[in-house]
Amino acid sequence: xxxxxFKAKPTGRRQFSTPEDLIAGTSTxxxxxxxKEAENEEEESGDESGEESGEETTKTKGTQGVIExxxxxxxxxxxxxAKDADVGxxxxxxxxxxxxxxxxxxxxxxxxxxxxxxxEQSRKDLDRLALIRQQRAEAAKKREEEKAAKEQKxxxxxx
Numbered sequence: 001x002x003x004x005x006f007k008a009k010p011t012g013r014r015q016f017s018t019p020e021d022l023i024a025g026t027s028t029x030x031x032x033x034x035x036k037e038a039e040n041e042e043e044e045s046g047d048e049s050g051e052e053s054g055e056e057t058t059k060t061k062g063t064q065g066v067i068e069x070x071x072x073x074x075x076x077x078x079x080x081x082a083k084d085a086d087v088g089x090x091x092x093x094x095x096x097x098x099x100x101x102x103x104x105x106x107x108x109x110x111x112x113x114x115x116x117x118x119x120e121q122s123r124k125d126l127d128r129l130a131l132i133r134q135q136r137a138e139a140a141k142k143r144e145e146e147k148a149a150k151e152q153k154x155x156x157x158x159x
Contacts, residue, residue: 093101114122 110119113119117123117126
């Protein structure tokens with residue numbers, strides 16, 4: 001009889017190497033893998049001595065080392081050291097940066113004029129403030145007069 005709907009696969013369970021097997025070299029890995037691993041170790045030891053001699057090796061990701069790309073739009077990162085940086089070099093600003101700087105300058109200039117009272121808006125604000133101050137002064141004077149009149153009535157009522 002069958003064992004159910006799905007048939008068992010013939011692959012069986014995975015066999016993992018134990019650390020002892022790896023050390024002893026009796027791992028179940030294929031021999032070709034060991035050979036590649038040994039070659040990689042030799043290259044790594046060779047790279048370390050090459051770096052000491054001053055040669056720089058660049059590591060590539062994925063297929064970058066296999067496929068040579070002639071893409072003019074590809075921007076390669078430029079690594080500048082502090083000692084190599086040209087201090088006297090003037091960099092040109094982009095259009096957006098120039099516009100942003102111009103906008104900030106014009107805003108600062110407008111605010112300086114606003115503080116000095118030379119803009120139309122500041123004149124209107126100052127006129128409005130002067131009118132409010134005058135109204136408040138009149139209201140305070142009126143309150144003082146009413147208070148004096150009230151005290152005078154109280155004084156007359158006591159007599």
